[in-house]
Amino acid sequence: MYRIGELAKQYDINTDTLRYYEKEGLLVPSSIASNGYRIYSSADAKTLGVILRAKAIGFSLSDIKTLLSIEVDKANKECLDVKLVVDDKLAQVNAKIEELQTFQRSLKRLSDACCGGHESAQDCTILQALESESLTILSECHHD
């Protein structure tokens, strides 16, 4: 049995985060002391571990809520239910990676074309590319 501060310390998070998770229905302390203090059981602590691990692999709190709701009703759920959540997230992550890789390629192309020296930005290929209709790099910065 832990008070909010103890649990927070154990998992190196803010007590406000714990209250926030409660408000979001992710981790409701299993009892409340007569003085109003939240009391977390070891099962609660285990659940918090699940939440933090899920967060660490990219799940949103909303995803985690779904995962936890499956978890508590394991017996009536199928592997399919679980895998769908994971695959859905994986698809989102893949999509985001691709978007970022597009950014990465464009940025790298711009970076590579610029000399990065103390020459005047008047002839900077990066600025020229940004001004060109199609983000085209005409040449490398040479500044004659």
Added chain:
Amino acid sequence: MYRIGELAKQYDINTDTLRYYEKEGLLVPSSIASNGYRIYSSADAKTLGVILRAKAIGFSLSDIKTLLSIEVDKANKECLDVKLVVDDKLAQVNAKIEELQTFQRSLKRLSDACCGGHESAQDCTILQALESESLTILSECHHD
């Protein structure tokens, strides 16, 4: 010379977005008509083009503001100044990609271990991994 609606239509954006860019100091119309209407010049339109291209390669509006401030003072700026902004963003993008790839690997590992069938989630390796201290996958779902 364009009114706000014309410019917005030309670039397929919302008029509110243009007003927002103005509030943020990114694109201030070069004049205001006597009736209070914003009047954008072709130079303004060109700047909008730069903004949208920069956005399309991953720059935030704040980055773009920096880029535009260099652009207007090109003569007194160096290639270095420009390249720093690009390289900084590139570093951010790279970092984000790495984070997402970590997610991707973990998610794929989980996904691969789960049968995804109609078997009970009681023995689902995904749930087991999330509950295990170290996100370990003990075995593949076989459900005996």
Added chain:
DNA sequence: ATAAACCTTGGAGTAAACTCTAGGGTCAAG
């Protein structure tokens, strides 16, 4: 003269996941 299609301002709402503040109760030690 009146409707449709513009334009203006100021301010609120959205998502996500916290984080902080104010104002006040609780508890153990010295």
Added chain:
DNA sequence: CTTGACCCTAGAGTTTACTCCAAGGTTTAT
């Protein structure tokens, strides 16, 4: 009995990039 370390609630603030709303002025066409 007071100090310090806890705990409580309700609500506001943060970030980014819009998007929408209300209430009203302007223009153009019929």
